[in-house]
Amino acid sequence: xxxxxxxxxxxxxxxxxxxxxxxxxxxxxxxxxxxxxxxxxxxxxxxxxxxxxxxxxxxxxxxxxxxxxxxxxxxxxxxxxxxxxxxxxxxxxxxxxxxxxxxxxxxxxxxxxxxxxxxxxxxxxxxxxxxxxxxxxxxxxxxxxxxxxxxxxxxxxxxxxxxxxxxxxxxxxxxxxxxxxxxxxxxxxxxxxxxxxxxxxxxxxxxxxxxxxxxxxxxxxxxxxxxxxxxxxxxxxxxxxxxxxxxxxxxxxxxxxxxxxxxxxxxxxxxxxxxxxxxxxxxxxxxxxxxxxxxxxxxxxxxxxxxxxxxxxxxxxxxxxxxxxxxxxxxxxxxxxxxxxxxx
Amino acid sequence: xxxxxxxxxxxxxxxxxxxxxxxxxxxxxxxxxxxxxxxxxxxxxxxxxxxxxxxxxxxxxxxxxxxxxxxxxxxxxxxxxxxxxxxxxxxxxxxxxxxxxxxxxxxxxxxxxxxxxxxxxxxxxxxxxxxxxxxxxxxxxxxxxxxxxxxxxxxxxxxxxxxxxxxxx
Amino acid sequence: xxxxxxxxxxxxxxxxxxxxxxxxxxxxxxxxxxxxxxxxxxxxxxxxxxxxxxxxxxxxxxxxxxxxxxxxxxxxxxxxxxxxxxxxxxxxxxxxxxxxxxxxxxxxxxxxxxxxxxxxxxxxxxxxxxxxxxxxxxxxxxxxxxxxxxxxxxxxxxxxxxxxxxxxxxxxxxxxxxxxxxxxxxxxx
Numbered sequence: 001x002x003x004x005x006x007x008x009x010x011x012x013x014x015x016x017x018x019x020x021x022x023x024x025x026x027x028x029x030x031x032x033x034x035x036x037x038x039x040x041x042x043x044x045x046x047x048x049x050x051x052x053x054x055x056x057x058x059x060x061x062x063x064x065x066x067x068x069x070x071x072x073x074x075x076x077x078x079x080x081x082x083x084x085x086x087x088x089x090x091x092x093x094x095x096x097x098x099x100x101x102x103x104x105x106x107x108x109x110x111x112x113x114x115x116x117x118x119x120x121x122x123x124x125x126x127x128x129x130x131x132x133x134x135x136x137x138x139x140x141x142x143x144x145x146x147x148x149x150x151x152x153x154x155x156x157x158x159x160x161x162x163x164x165x166x167x168x169x170x171x172x173x174x175x176x177x178x179x180x181x182x183x184x185x186x187x188x189x190x191x192x193x194x195x196x197x198x199x200x201x202x203x204x205x206x207x208x209x210x211x212x213x214x215x216x217x218x219x220x221x222x223x224x225x226x227x228x229x230x231x232x233x234x235x236x237x238x239x240x241x242x243x244x245x246x247x248x249x250x251x252x253x254x255x256x257x258x259x260x261x262x263x264x265x266x267x268x269x270x271x272x273x274x275x276x277x278x279x280x281x282x283x284x285x286x287x288x289x290x291x292x293x294x295x296x297x298x299x300x301x302x303x304x305x306x307x308x309x310x311x312x313x314x315x316x317x318x319x320x321x322x323x324x325x326x327x328x329x330x331x332x333x334x335x336x337x338x339x340x341x342x343x344x
Numbered sequence: 345x346x347x348x349x350x351x352x353x354x355x356x357x358x359x360x361x362x363x364x365x366x367x368x369x370x371x372x373x374x375x376x377x378x379x380x381x382x383x384x385x386x387x388x389x390x391x392x393x394x395x396x397x398x399x400x401x402x403x404x405x406x407x408x409x410x411x412x413x414x415x416x417x418x419x420x421x422x423x424x425x426x427x428x429x430x431x432x433x434x435x436x437x438x439x440x441x442x443x444x445x446x447x448x449x450x451x452x453x454x455x456x457x458x459x460x461x462x463x464x465x466x467x468x469x470x471x472x473x474x475x476x477x478x479x480x481x482x483x484x485x486x487x488x489x490x491x492x493x494x495x496x497x498x499x500x501x502x503x504x505x506x507x508x509x510x511x512x513x
Numbered sequence: 514x515x516x517x518x519x520x521x522x523x524x525x526x527x528x529x530x531x532x533x534x535x536x537x538x539x540x541x542x543x544x545x546x547x548x549x550x551x552x553x554x555x556x557x558x559x560x561x562x563x564x565x566x567x568x569x570x571x572x573x574x575x576x577x578x579x580x581x582x583x584x585x586x587x588x589x590x591x592x593x594x595x596x597x598x599x600x601x602x603x604x605x606x607x608x609x610x611x612x613x614x615x616x617x618x619x620x621x622x623x624x625x626x627x628x629x630x631x632x633x634x635x636x637x638x639x640x641x642x643x644x645x646x647x648x649x650x651x652x653x654x655x656x657x658x659x660x661x662x663x664x665x666x667x668x669x670x671x672x673x674x675x676x677x678x679x680x681x682x683x684x685x686x687x688x689x690x691x692x693x694x695x696x697x698x699x700x701x702x
Contacts, residue, residue: 037547041557076375116469120398127406131378134410138371138417146417153410160406177470307547308540 003106011112012093019092023249024054026298030249033302061242069235072141080136081236081243087129088250094118095257096180098267098287101280110267110287111180118179119167122258123160126213130156132247133222137232148231152222155316156213162324163209166202169328169335170195170262179258183266194265201331203263205324210255212320214248217305221313256297257290264293350390357383370416374409381405395470567652569683572635574653575628576679577672578646580618585672586647587626588619596642601632619645626671630655630664640684649681 028043028050035042043050068077098110115121130153137149173195174182186194196203212219223231230236233244260266267286275282311319360379367373381404388397477485532538558565567573578586589606607624609617616622640649658664673679 035557036551036555039550039553039556041555041559044559115394117394117398120395120402124398124401124406127402127410130406130410134413134417135375138413150414150417153414157407157410303544303547304540307543 026249064238066238076139081240084132084247088247091254099283114180140235144229158320159209159212165328166205186265196263218308256294260293353386571652572650584618589623592642593639596638
């Protein structure tokens with residue numbers, strides 16, 4: 001029992017650290033990718049190739065003067081970024097980071113916990129994340145913040161619908177809500193493909209919604225210099241602003257992880273059973289593959305950000321409600337029909 | 345342990361529910377209501393009803409309360425613009441609250457003691473819940489969905505621009 | 514009305530086709546373009562380590578030349594000030610005293626000579642106008658400053674130091690070279 005507890009604590013600390021480090025280096029990666037896509041070099045002064053840049057940025061965030069508007073509700077003002085950060089970090093608990101490691105005959109899962117409604121948990125956490133933005137925007141007592149917060153939350157709620165329905169189609173296929181089981185179903189070679197092969201439309205809807213949920217370009221409407229100054233974090237400074245920024249990158253990391261788990265086989269990779277390696281070696285290799293997939297999706301997020309211009313707000317809402325939602329419902333019906341037909 | 349957790353959650357739920365009623369600022373009321381929802385979420389988890397617990401969070405805390413917050417934030421309610429509440433209205437409100445209380449107490453008194461017993465840890469799982477919904481409780485389930493559909497159609501009707509006043513774009 | 518330049522285009526407001534409306538082909542071609550740039554040569558020059566090469570005839574910070582013996586060539590004729598389209602040059606003339614022959618080559622010299630670097634457009638007309646081959650533009654940069662006063666360069670910044678001569682042979686314009694051919698006219702005997 002104590003072994004188990006120590007292992008779980010280690011795992012939690014490990015996932016927490018990895019999430020933070022990845023989010024930290026995602027900021028660096030974002031700047032590097034942006035630079036490369038624009039034929040520039042990017043940050044290269046702090047350390048070799050600028051790899052100490054995130055530390056310098058973090059230090060700068062801590063050293064900045066902290067300003068809390070005198071007319072705002074101080075408690076809620078601090079609560080906003082805290083909720084954003086906490087909810088962003090909470091979702092990592094359910095991602096299966098790897099298969100089991102067998103040490104001394106006991107199997108240790110690399111997933112912190114596998115509750116049987118995994119996806120719903122992720123969804124619940126995401127839907128609470130809206131409060132971080134709304135409370136922060138309202139507590140700032142600034143009309144730009146409020147409008148930015150309302151924009152952000154309207155966007156997130158609208159796209160949650162299409163996202164949810166696209167996932168329901170996937171769940172109908174897999175027959176389980178548990179992320180661990182969904183990954184295990186995609187294991188092995190032969191003719192057992194990853195879910196993306198069976199659900200291409202669902203994947204497309206999911207990834208577009210993931211962009212909107214993370215408030216990333218081309219859907220980065222909440223912050224808009226021309227109309228809304230800084231959006232919901234106009235009044236924020238110092239590390240509270242850092243929390244909002246950081247939460248965005250953590251969300252990006254988590255949604256990349258969820259994407260690779262649901263649609264790209266998680267820690268599975270082709271020919272994993274034909275290599276003749278030991279179970280532990282394959283597990284470790286699988287985790288490496290999972291992270292490769294995650295990093296590809298993070299890169300994809302950045303790649304799209306530095307390619308596409310942003311949508312207008314009415315275009316965003318049109319896309320969400322009049323294109324993606326009907327499409328996802330059609331996808332759901334199609335999946336149901338095919339499943340029924342196969343079942344016969 | 346579970347018992348203490350239950351008492352703590354119940355205490356917090358009732359306290360925040362009271363704060364919903366007594367806090368002056370409507371936005372604070374909504375935030376207290378969210379805390380209440382989280383306490384109820386905890387109760388569901390204690391009853392091993394994970395599906396209901398998370399759906400509760402997604403639907404109520406994640407969607408409905410956000411829309412409440414929206415409206416309140418946009419209305420910018422404060423003490424000056426507060427509509428005058430007359431005594432008749434207060435009287436009616438108290439009476440209807442009392443009636444609701446009576447109904448709730450009656451409903452709880454009428455339940456069998458067996459219902460409260462633990463009927464296995466699998467009861468709250470999606471699979472079992474889905475089976476029960478689509479077999480034993482099929483009629484209420486379908487009636488609820490029709491009700492929701494009607495509400496949705498009504499919302500679309502209200503939201504639609506009337507064609508004779510504005511020209512279509 | 515008929516277009517005179519034939520460069521105007523009729524704006525077409527045609528309805529987008531289905532492929533155009535789903536945006537995906539456009540999005541995909543967009544990300545294909547950006548990914549190509551990932552492997553392009555970078556345009557950035559890492560400045561303090563690598564300096565961007567100047568053109569040979571780069572027109573920068575002016576210099577007032579001295580002759581071989583170290584005397585200032587400028588005779589304060591004012592032709593450069595007249596030629597200057599930006600009116601950046603001012604000067605005051607003074608008469609050479611006895612014993613100053615090794616300082617000033619001509620009998621009249623510029624006691625002050627100022628160029629306002631904020632006005633200067635670095636066109637190089639001053640060096641073309643100069644009959645004494647006294648002023649040249651060099652490949653040195655005009656540095657930034659915090660105040661406007663700092664951009665009015667006097668003789669302290671313009672006249673070359675006796676021990677640090679500045680090579681301006683690349684800047685010798687065709688007019689200068691033509692002038693040099695006639696030895697009898699040259700002041701640099």
